[in-house]
Amino acid sequence: MRHPDSGSQDVMTRRAWWLVILGWLIPGSAQVLAGSRRLGRFGLGATLTAWIAAIILGLGMMLWRSGLTSVLFAPVIGPILLTIAQVAVAGYGVLWIVLGIDTLRLVRLVKTRTPARYGIAVLSILLMAVSGGTAAYAAGSVGAARDALGSIFGQSAAPVPPSDGFYNILLLGADSGDGRDSMRFDSISVVSIDADTGATTITGIPRDLPDFPFSPGPMQDLFPDGFEGHGDPECGWDGGINQLRNAAENCRDDKGAGLYPDATARGSSPGVEATKDAAEGILGIEIPYYVFVDMHGFADLVDALGGVEIEVTERLPKGGGPAWPGQPAEEWAIGWIEPGVQRMDGDTAQWYARSRYTTSDWDRMQRQRQLQQAILAQFTPTTVLTRFQDVAHAGEDLVETDLPQSMLSYFVDLGLKAKEQPVTTIELVPPLVDPEAPDFPSIRQMIADTLHPETPTPEPTQ
Incomplete structure (x- = not known):
């Protein structure tokens, strides 16, 4: 390899193929065999370090996943480690390309056979493109993960223990953008996750649910007999639970700061906190956290996942x-979603979740729940790995939450457990609930029975 018979084209051709392939598989090996041993040893050392790091990371994910993710997702040390990893991956990618270029010099193409030299040159260029592209994608993914963690998850919110064995999270959906001051939560549900098993129950709350109670707090003080809906018509406040953002923020001079003075510091808002208190009063459970899904970014997430099957x-x-009551849909529709199984892109999925003019709100709630489960099903390891950067960037624009970053590794473990089990859904709609006169004690009892079913008493043996 180091001192070949340069007069033999056959020898030089075989040597060239070996150096290019071996140099790509084990970066630095070509230089050790036929070039600068110092550069080769540096390349081999970097390669060995990368392999050891990858093996340790793989073993850690298999044997110590919770501990590893808790370190990587830690609020302070996590971003530092991810930055170091991003720089290291990018640096190794540059080294890989430099070694590839040097290998192409070492093969001495002019000494190889004419038909083969073009193949050797093309293979070298392709392998360098693969090397550089792989390293660039990996470095970009690490950076996207770091940025998304810092952008989405709060660092000031304090972790809380599970309530009666469950973590309950308020899930809100709405359109933002122009007119955000009058934005209403069009989709309201509560996700209850068993803290041990990951078993998940999703309870859908109709956006127009009237006369609901609050859990103890400032909204209960304002409305001790329930939210009756006697508000300011100029604020669009007319009684449903989706009006709480107006009642708690937009119709108040202080924008709700007097009601919930710590909301902003904890990554929340008075409107969200008021909706939490309402959901707690309706369902009879403690809800410490929320996740807000912005429908303007929802389509980007679906596209990032490669679509959803519905x-x-x-x-x-x-x-x-x-444009006026009774106008036929054929006159105003800009398109149609046809019946049948189909793979929806983001725009179609967004309309599927929004559409309500030819169906009831109850139907729309069911479609939204269907989409939630379809999106969760798309979060497979393969999808996330191949589309990680798109998913992470979409998540930054899509999600607001007060979930503390320090608890993220715990919720990742729960999420993996949850994927192995069916999701229980409860919709507070007819015939289960009378939308005109909801029986809230019965609703709270139904939720308690669902989350904590009675264990059958074994019959005594004879």
Whole structure:
């Protein structure tokens, strides 16, 4: 390899193929065999370090996943470690390309056979492109993970223990953007996750649910007999639970700061906290955290995941709705979602979740729950690995939450457990609940029975 018979084209051709392939598989080996041993030893050392790091990381994910993720997701040390990893991966990628270029010099193409030299040159360039692209993608993914963690998850919120064995999270969906001051939560549900098993129950709360009670707090003090909906018409406050953001923020001179003075510091808002208190009063459970899903970024997440598979049961129109009551959908629809199983892109999935003018709010709630489960099903290791940067960037624009970053590793473990079990859904809609006169004690008892079913008493043996 180091002192070949340069007069033999056959020898030089075989040597060239070996050096290019071996140099790509084990960066630095070509230089040790045929070039600068110092550069080769440096390349081999970097390669061995990268392999050891990858093996340790793989073993850690298999044998000590919770501990490893808790370190990587830690609020202070996590971003530092991810930055170091990003720089190291990018640096190794540059070294890999430099070694590839040097290997192409070492093969001495002019000494190889004419047909083969073009193949050797093309293979070298392709392998360098693969090396550089792989390193760039890996470094970008590490950076995207670091940025997303810092952008999405709060660092000031304090971790709380599970309540009666469950972590309950308020899940809100709405359109932001222009007119955000009048934004209402069009999708309201509570995700209850068993702290031991990961078993998940999703309870959907109708956005127009009236006369609901609050858990103890400032909103209960304002509305001791429940939220009756006697508000300011100019604020659009007319009684449903989705009006709470207006009641708690937009219709108040202090924008709700007097009601919930610590909300902003904890990564929340008075409107969200008021909705938490309402959901607690309705369901009879403690809800420490929320996740807000911005529908303007929802389409980007679906596209980042490669779409979602949905079975559509009835034809649904796309569009902003009729210009006047009774206007046929055929006149205002900008498109249609046809029945049948289909793979929806982000725009179609967004209309599927929004559409309500030809169906009821109850139907729309069911479709939103269907989409939630379809998106969770798309979060497979393969999908996340191949589309990680797109998913992470979409998440930054899509999600707001007060979940503390320090608890993220714990919720990752719970999420993996949850994927192995069916999701229980409860919709507080007819015939289960009378939307005009909800029986809230019965609702709270139903939730308690679902989350804590009675264990059958074994019959005594004879």
